[in-house]
Amino acid sequence: MDNKTIAIVGGGPAGLMAAELLSGADHSVTIYEAMPTVGRKFMLAGKSGLNITHSEDFSRFFTRFAESTDRLRPALEAFTPEDVRGWAAGLGTETFIGTSGRVFPTAMKASPLLRAWLKRLDGQGVKILTRQRWAGFDGANLVFETPEGRKTVSADAVLLALGGASWPKLGSDAGWVDVLKSKGVVLNPFRPANCGFDVGWSEVFIERFAGAPVKSVTATSSAGTKQGEFVISKHGIEGSLVYAHAAALRDQLQDRGKAVLTLDLMPGRSPERIARDLSRQPAKASLSNRLRKGAGLDGAKAGLLRECVPDIQSATPEQLAASIKASPVQLIRPRPIAEAISSAGGVTWDGIDEGYMLKTLPGVFVAGEMIDWEAPTGGYLLTACLATGRAAALGIEAWLTR
Numbered sequence: 570m571d572n573k574t575i576a577i578v579g580g581g582p583a584g585l586m587a588a589e590l591l592s593g594a595d596h597s598v599t600i601y602e603a604m605p606t607v608g609r610k611f612m613l614a615g616k617s618g619l620n621i622t623h624s625e626d627f628s629r630f631f632t633r634f635a636e637s638t639d640r641l642r643p644a645l646e647a648f649t650p651e652d653v654r655g656w657a658a659g660l661g662t663e664t665f666i667g668t669s670g671r672v673f674p675t676a677m678k679a680s681p682l683l684r685a686w687l688k689r690l691d692g693q694g695v696k697i698l699t700r701q702r703w704a705g706f707d708g709a710n711l712v713f714e715t716p717e718g719r720k721t722v723s724a725d726a727v728l729l730a731l732g733g734a735s736w737p738k739l740g741s742d743a744g745w746v747d748v749l750k751s752k753g754v755v756l757n758p759f760r761p762a763n764c765g766f767d768v769g770w771s772e773v774f775i776e777r778f779a780g781a782p783v784k785s786v787t788a789t790s791s792a793g794t795k796q797g798e799f800v801i802s803k804h805g806i807e808g809s810l811v812y813a814h815a816a817a818l819r820d821q822l823q824d825r826g827k828a829v830l831t832l833d834l835m836p837g838r839s840p841e842r843i844a845r846d847l848s849r850q851p852a853k854a855s856l857s858n859r860l861r862k863g864a865g866l867d868g869a870k871a872g873l874l875r876e877c878v879p880d881i882q883s884a885t886p887e888q889l890a891a892s893i894k895a896s897p898v899q900l901i902r903p904r905p906i907a908e909a910i911s912s913a914g915g916v917t918w919d920g921i922d923e924g925y926m927l928k929t930l931p932g933v934f935v936a937g938e939m940i941d942w943e944a945p946t947g948g949y950l951l952t953a954c955l956a957t958g959r960a961a962a963l964g965i966e967a968w969l970t971r
């Protein structure tokens with residue numbers, strides 16, 4: 570095939586992966602990025618170790634994408650978690666499997682991997698232009714706002730890899746939504762995913778426990794029962810155990826206006842045993858002392874019990890035990906999308922073909938978090954962004970040779 574000109578808008582993992590494939594196939598590839606540097610969210614993900622993929626069996630891995638599983642499956646099968654690890658190793662980044670099955674670079678950061686990746690792209694002739702904000706179309710051309718003013722760019726094919734709507738200060742601010750809507754692309758509204766929630770904590774509780782971790786508990790919602798840990802914040806709750814329930818809780822709040830996350834503060838112990846231990850405490854002892862000495866419950870866990878269960882002071886040992894095993898945290902609303910790890914919503918699957926091309930804009934493709942899919946934390950997000958970037962690049966190749 571002749572060498573073609575390809576414009577990739579957005580330099581996150583999805584755009585960079587597409588650039589790698591297309592430049593490897595000898596096309597002339599330019600990445601246009603609004604921010605002063607590419608890969609800012611990828612770098613931030615590196616601050617918590619860069620959980621790049623997950624080691625669980627693939628038959629389980631691809632079910633993590635809920636109703637998007639079927640559409641994402643071909644892309645994920647073509648770039649599996651094993652492939653992600655092999656690709657990272659090819660860039661000099663060895664990975665290891667953590668205790669939870671999550672996969673991280675041995676260095677627990679993103680910068681060496683990103684540096685090596687950009688070097689490879691440079692070697693393959695990819696041009697990266699920063700401070701180029703895509704503002705829409707002028708006919709078939711792309712329009713960019715740049716420090717030198719507006720400019721138009723023509724290309725044989727375009728990939729939009731503009732990200733979702735969380736952490737907008739890192740570049741993915743969903744500023745493109747109206748442009749695509751005006752071109753007949755159907756979008757679902759962006760919503761927070763893997764997010765914290767507001768809870769109406771009392772001032773006293775916030776003062777004592779904001780910032781406190783709550784470890785080794787289980788939490789139950791319509792998403793099931795999961796074990797893990799979370800953090801009490803001054804607004805409510807956040808952290809991995811909360812994120813694991815976030816999609817279900819967010820949808821319940823939207824549909825019914827209320828949602829409850831039920832905590833088992835002592836998952837290893839039966840209610841009968843807890844009640845028996847509590848009943849051995851002197852009746853005149855304070856609640857704090859009975860909880861601490863009888864059930865070994867103190868600090869943030871005891872605080873949560875008092876905060877979440879009404880009339881706890883007058884509870885019998887059996888009632889106390891039942892509350893310890895099922896403390897209801899009433900949620901008010903998800904935290905704002907700007908604070909979420911990721912977002913749901915964006916370009917609908919109906920709006921794109923099997924090759925990731927927008928049905929209403931032939932020659933324009935999409936990849937990454939700007940498509941409406943969501944997944945829990947655990948390396949699923951980055952894997953799917955890399956896999957869809959790759960799938961869209963293959964879609965572009967197929968379209969150019971049609």
Ligand SMILES: Cc1cc2nc3c(=O)[nH]c(=O)nc-3n(C[C@H](O)[C@H](O)[C@H](O)COP(=O)(O)OP(=O)(O)OC[C@H]3O[C@@H](n4cnc5c(N)ncnc54)[C@H](O)[C@@H]3O)c2cc1C
Pocket residue numbers: 578579580581582583584601602603604607608609610611613614615617618619620621622701702703704730731732733735736739740741742743744745909910911936937938939947948949950951952954
């Ligand atoms: C705090 C945090 C931690 C995370 N940790 C993990 C993790 O450990 N594991 C994991 O799997 N996922 C993690 N994620 C999620 C993951 O980083 C994202 O899902 C992923 O970066 C999305 O890739 P993307 O290429 O689709 O979009 P992005 O990475 O958001 O990149 C989109 C790019 O497009 C650019 N852009 C947007 N609009 C325009 C425009 N109009 N013109 C030009 N350029 C534009 C943006 O500046 C940006 O560079 C984390 C996210 C956050 C916020």
